[in-house]
Amino acid sequence: MTKTIRLHTTLLFNMSGACILATLLILALPQRARGQAPQNQISFTRDIAPILQRTCQDCHRPGNIGPMSLLTYDQVRPWARSIRQQVVQRNMPPWYIDRAVGIHKFKNDPSLTDREIEMISQWVDAGAPQGDPALMPQPRTFDDSDRWHIGKPDVVVTLKKEVLVKSKAPDYWADLAMEDLGLKTDRYIQAVEVKPLKGAKVVHHAVAQTRLEDALGNEEQGLLEEYAVGKFGDIFPEGTGRLIKAGTQTYMNVHLHANGEDTMVNLAVGIRFYPEGYVPKHLEQVAHVGDNEDLDIPPNTKDVRTDGYTVLLKPARLTAFQPHLHNRGQAQCLELIYPPAQSGGRAPNETISCVDRYHFNWHIVYHYDEDAQPIVPAGTILHVISWFDNTAGNKSNPDPSNPIAFGQRSVDDMSFAWLSWYYLSDDEYRQMLSQRQKKPAVTTAKK
Ligand code: HEC
Numbered sequence: 001m002t003k004t005i006r007l008h009t010t011l012l013f014n015m016s017g018a019c020i021l022a023t024l025l026i027l028a029l030p031q032r033a034r035g036q037a038p039q040n041q042i043s044f045t046r047d048i049a050p051i052l053q054r055t056c057q058d059c060h061r062p063g064n065i066g067p068m069s070l071l072t073y074d075q076v077r078p079w080a081r082s083i084r085q086q087v088v089q090r091n092m093p094p095w096y097i098d099r100a101v102g103i104h105k106f107k108n109d110p111s112l113t114d115r116e117i118e119m120i121s122q123w124v125d126a127g128a129p130q131g132d133p134a135l136m137p138q139p140r141t142f143d144d145s146d147r148w149h150i151g152k153p154d155v156v157v158t159l160k161k162e163v164l165v166k167s168k169a170p171d172y173w174a175d176l177a178m179e180d181l182g183l184k185t186d187r188y189i190q191a192v193e194v195k196p197l198k199g200a201k202v203v204h205h206a207v208a209q210t211r212l213e214d215a216l217g218n219e220e221q222g223l224l225e226e227y228a229v230g231k232f233g234d235i236f237p238e239g240t241g242r243l244i245k246a247g248t249q250t251y252m253n254v255h256l257h258a259n260g261e262d263t264m265v266n267l268a269v270g271i272r273f274y275p276e277g278y279v280p281k282h283l284e285q286v287a288h289v290g291d292n293e294d295l296d297i298p299p300n301t302k303d304v305r306t307d308g309y310t311v312l313l314k315p316a317r318l319t320a321f322q323p324h325l326h327n328r329g330q331a332q333c334l335e336l337i338y339p340p341a342q343s344g345g346r347a348p349n350e351t352i353s354c355v356d357r358y359h360f361n362w363h364i365v366y367h368y369d370e371d372a373q374p375i376v377p378a379g380t381i382l383h384v385i386s387w388f389d390n391t392a393g394n395k396s397n398p399d400p401s402n403p404i405a406f407g408q409r410s411v412d413d414m415s416f417a418w419l420s421w422y423y424l425s426d427d428e429y430r431q432m433l434s435q436r437q438k439k440p441a442v443t444t445a446k447k
Pocket of ligand 1: 051052055056057058059060065066067079082083086087092093094110112229361
């Protein structure tokens with residue numbers, strides 16, 4: 001930087017008449033040499049701290065899952081280069097949606113803009129200057145994780161047995177049994193929240209799932225609610241709810257990650273019901289779509305593709321997407337294929353979401369923004385395309401020399417997406433679609 005300025009000044013000196021400007025520039029140099037950031041230089045206090053407050057501190061603070069705190073300049077400074085690397089690669093904050101494809105608007109998107117990444121990068125390259133301490137924003141206050149954010153639940157269940165995560169235990173993935181939900185009749189859920197009661201700092205993810213056995217012994221599984229740091233439950237819009245059938249049980253799919261201290265973990269699910277007898281107009285469904293159990297993933301191979309299809313028999317509004325793959329998961333896309341006569345002026349098919357760098361460590365539910373939720377006709381085919389990476393280049397891969405097939409264990413694999421949606425009547429569908437077409441939100445895939 002200084003070098004270029006010097007060059008320019010020499011040039012200016014050679015041009016008679018420009019000497020005054022040159023002198024001014026030279027006078028400006030010593031000031032820079034003293035390390036005072038010029039007005040336009042990116043500084044921690046003014047530019048970087050607000051970004052970290054918004055997108056990092058939910059996890060990177062004492063008692064939470066981030067391995068270090070990123071609250072103050074002194075805490076952040078030693079990590080500057082690592083932060084640069086993590087944000088440039090879009091590994092942090094965890095959010096792995098391909099930004100070049102399909103829907104761009106989500107309710108829970110913590111990701112950084114290109115501009116923010118560029119700012120962090122330039123700031124680190126400039127030596128990570130602190131800037132004027134007076135410009136430091138007020139510290140964030142964090143929501144109280146002890147209370148229920150959905151209001152007082154009608155039922156709360158916890159783990160049947162607390163789990164001890166030893167100080168140096170390896171990562172632990174499991175389905176943990178929960179107490180009986182005690183449901184004697186079918187009920188509609190208005191709000192649901194999952195949270196750690198103990199040991200939040202080792203709970204990487206916790207997803208409450210449901211299980212119901214019918215008279216023939218067939219099991220129906222569903223997704224109830226995920227716990228994500230900084231997320232405090234779901235309250236469904238008035239008139240929208242979920243049905244939970246009598247006898248349903250819940251269990252908790254967890255990833256626990258030791259952090260150097262013996263830590264007891266307990267988790268709870270709280271549910272608030274609609275009054276008995278009340279039937280919400282829209283029922284939110286959460287189910288597997290595009291399952292493919294015919295997996296054949298050769299050793300030391302990547303980009304292994306599978307396809308799965310599910311047909312929606314009624315018009316619907318899609319609200320959330322979560323890919324489900326195991327250790328060899330690499331990427332997943334969700335494509336909608338419309339019945340030709342009813343595409344409503346759209347392309348015959350469009351890819352609405354891809355997770356292009358699947359991270360087995362992170363179970364993220366991508367909640368579509370209200371304005372972006374796809375409104376789809378009856379007969380729409382949900383096409384789930386998954387890719388697997390069974391090479392040593394995949395950090396989650398325990399053994400690239402094994403051929404992999406379908407199975408329940410993490411070291412086997414799976415291929416499906418959890419999708420949330422609610423069905424619409426034909427009238428509602430037409431109405432919502434015409435409203436939407438006045439301001440289109442779903443773009444056609446760019447790749
Ligand atoms: C949802 C929680 C969460 C959020 C939000 C988050 N992190 Fe992280 N971060 C983690 C966890 C957990 C790890 C440990 C590695 C892993 O599990 O992926 C980590 C690892 C890191 C590392 C690597 C540390 C090392 O040991 O090398 C850096 C750097 C980092 N985060 C920076 C950030 C920055 C910067 C942001 C915001 C832009 C951010 N993180 C947002 C949870 C989070």
